[in-house]
Amino acid sequence: MRNPLxxxxxxxxxxxxxxxxxxxxxKKQPLKHRSYGWGIxxxxxxxxxxxxLQLPFSRSNTAPAxxxxxxxxxxxxxxxxxxxxxxxxxxxxxxxxxxxxxxNVLKQxxxxxxxxxxxxxxxxxDKLIQDYMTKGFMQVxxxxxxxxxxxxxxxxxxxxxxxxxxxxxYGCSHASEEEHRSASKHxxxxxxxxxIEEIIKLNSDYRIDDLQNKSMQELKTIYTQLSGNTSxxxxxxxxxxxxxxxxxx
Amino acid sequence: xxxxxxxxxxxxxYGDMIRRICFIHLKKETDVDDIFQNVFIKxxxxxxxxxxxxxxxxxxxRVSINECxxxxxxxxxxxxxxxDDLSKYGLAEPAHHPEVLQAILKLRxxxxxxxxxxxxxxxxxxxxxxxxxxSENTIHTWMKRAKEQLKEMLGGDPLx
Numbered sequence: 001m002r003n004p005l006x007x008x009x010x011x012x013x014x015x016x017x018x019x020x021x022x023x024x025x026x027k028k029q030p031l032k033h034r035s036y037g038w039g040i041x042x043x044x045x046x047x048x049x050x051x052x053l054q055l056p057f058s059r060s061n062t063a064p065a066x067x068x069x070x071x072x073x074x075x076x077x078x079x080x081x082x083x084x085x086x087x088x089x090x091x092x093x094x095x096x097x098x099x100x101x102x103x104n105v106l107k108q109x110x111x112x113x114x115x116x117x118x119x120x121x122x123x124x125x126d127k128l129i130q131d132y133m134t135k136g137f138m139q140v141x142x143x144x145x146x147x148x149x150x151x152x153x154x155x156x157x158x159x160x161x162x163x164x165x166x167x168x169x170y171g172c173s174h175a176s177e178e179e180h181r182s183a184s185k186h187x188x189x190x191x192x193x194x195x196i197e198e199i200i201k202l203n204s205d206y207r208i209d210d211l212q213n214k215s216m217q218e219l220k221t222i223y224t225q226l227s228g229n230t231s232x233x234x235x236x237x238x239x240x241x242x243x244x245x246x247x248x249x
Numbered sequence: 250x251x252x253x254x255x256x257x258x259x260x261x262x263y264g265d266m267i268r269r270i271c272f273i274h275l276k277k278e279t280d281v282d283d284i285f286q287n288v289f290i291k292x293x294x295x296x297x298x299x300x301x302x303x304x305x306x307x308x309x310x311r312v313s314i315n316e317c318x319x320x321x322x323x324x325x326x327x328x329x330x331x332x333d334d335l336s337k338y339g340l341a342e343p344a345h346h347p348e349v350l351q352a353i354l355k356l357r358x359x360x361x362x363x364x365x366x367x368x369x370x371x372x373x374x375x376x377x378x379x380x381x382x383x384s385e386n387t388i389h390t391w392m393k394r395a396k397e398q399l400k401e402m403l404g405g406d407p408l409x
Contacts, residue, residue, distance in 0.1 A: 004346035013264030
C-alpha cells in the first residue's frame with residue numbers, strides 16, 4: 001500500500017519564502033508583521049499618556065512578583081543557577097537568574113506565565129541546557145510553606161525529570177524554610193545552598209564562598225569524595241520519596 | 250554568525266522539511282514565515298558544531314517543532330481555531346489520502362510528531378526518542394495511542 005503520508009511530498013517551501021527568510025535572517029530582524037505596527041504605536045501612545053497624566057504606576061504594581069502571591073519556589077542548578085517563583089497553580093510569576101549562564105539560557109524565552117512543567121519541558125529540550133547536561137548534573141529543589149503542595153510539586157517535577165534524564169543525571173528534593181531564607185541571604189539558589197551545607201557539614205574547612213561558584217557536577221564530586229558515598233545527598237531514590245527530605249535528617 | 254551562503258544552503262536543504270513540520274502543527278499558513286525566520290535566525294546566530302549531517306537535520310527538526318509549539322501556546326492560537334484549508338499548503342490535488350492527513354492533524358501534537366518522524370522521515374523509535382528528548386517507552390506509548398486514535402477515526406489502521 002502506498003504510504004498515506006506520501007501526500008506530504010507535495011508540500012514544499014517556495015522560492016519566495018526562501019528568499020524572504022534569507023533576507024530577514026541576514027538582517028537579523030523580524031519580518032514586518034501584518035498588523036502589529038499600529039498596535040505598537042497605540043501602546044506607546046497609551047504609555048506616554050499615562051506617564052504625563054501621572055497615573056498611579058506605583059512600584060508595587062510594576063514589580064515582577066508580589067511576595068504574597070508567591071506560593072512555591074523551584075530552584076534549578078546545573079551550572080546555570082535559577083529560581084522560579086510560582087503561584088498556587090504552579091504558574092511562574094517571577095524568575096531569578098543567579099549567574100550569567102542562567103541569564104543566557106533565560107534570555108532565549110520569557111517563561112513567565114508558563115506552568116513549571118511547561119518550563120521544565122522547554123528547559124530540558126533547550127540546546128544550551130542539553131550542552132550543560134552532557135557532562136553536568138541537574139539539582140532541582142522545591143520549597144513551599146504548604147508542605148503538601150511542596151511534596152506534590154516535587155513529585156510532578158520528578159516525573160518530568162525521569163522522563164527526560166537518566167537517574168544519575170539529576171537530583172530532586174525539597175528545602176526547609178530556614179534553608180530557603182539562608183540561601184537568599186547568600187544570594188544563591190536554595191538547591192545549591194542545600195548541597196553546600198551538606199559539604200560543609202562533612203568538612204568545615206570549606207566555606208560557602210569557596211563553593212558558591214562551582215557547578216553542581218563539581219559539588220557532587222566534592223561531596224562523594226568527602227562522604228565516600230557514590231550517591232549524592234539528593235539523587236538517591238529520586239523517583240521518589242515523597243516523605244523524606246533527603247538530607248538534614 | 251554564519252555566512253549568507255551557509256544559511257542559503259541550509260534553507261534550500263531543510264526548507265521543505267520545515268514547511269511540512271509547519272503543516273502538521275500550525276493552523277495558519279501565514280504563520281509559516283515567522284517559524285522559518287525564527288528557525289534560521291537560530292541556525293545563523295548559534296555557533297553549533299554539528300557532529301554529522303544527521304545531527305544537523307535532527308537539530309532542525311527539534312527547533313522547528315519547538316518553534317511551532319511555542320507559537321501555538323499564544324493566547325490567540327489557543328483560543329481561535331482557524332485552520333486553513335489543506336489546499337492552501339500546496340498539497341497536490343487530489344491528495345491520495347486526504348482523510349488520513351485530516352485524521353493525523355486531529356491528533357495531539359506529540360502523536361503527530363511521532364507519526365510524521367516515523368512514517369515520513371523514516372526514523373526509528375530510538376532516533377525519535379533522541380530527537381524529541383523523551384524515553385523510548387514514551388515514544389512507543391505515543392505511537393500506540395496515535396494508531397489507536399487513527400483507527401478509531403478512520404475505522405481501520407491506515408498506517409498498517
